[in-house]
Amino acid sequence: MAIPTIDMIGTGQNISRLRQNAGFSVRDLQDIFGFSTPQAIYKWQQGTALPTIDNLIVLAKVFNVKVDDILMINDSQNIKSA
Numbered sequence: 001m002a003i004p005t006i007d008m009i010g011t012g013q014n015i016s017r018l019r020q021n022a023g024f025s026v027r028d029l030q031d032i033f034g035f036s037t038p039q040a041i042y043k044w045q046q047g048t049a050l051p052t053i054d055n056l057i058v059l060a061k062v063f064n065v066k067v068d069d070i071l072m073i074n075d076s077q078n079i080k081s082a
Contacts, residue, residue, distance in 0.1 A: 002075040010072030012047030018063040018070065019045075032062060 019029060026045075030038045033055065043049035051059060060067045 004073045004075050006050065007047075007072035007074050008050060009047035011050065011070065012045045014070050014072060015041075015051075015059065016045040018059075018065060022063050024062070029062070033058065 019026070024032075026038045026041050029041050033040075035041070040049065040051075044051050056067050056070060059070055063070070
């Protein structure tokens with residue numbers, strides 16, 4: 001059975017692309033989320049961290065997409081069934 005995993009690099013690339021396509025700067029997102037620094041957004045875009053579920057929902061609303069359009073999912077890991 002395949003266990004899906006999140007491709008962090010691909011997800012980060014999606015966030016960056018969606019941000020640019022929507023006409024937002026990193027600073028704009030920083031202000032929307034009320035972050036004191038932009039580091040979290042840069043980490044999301046670089047694929048070194050993922051947004052929390054509630055932040056994913058906000059991103060989806062801001063970018064006018066579904067959460068599924070932000071996340072890149074890999075189905076390549078297999079596990080044995082019991």
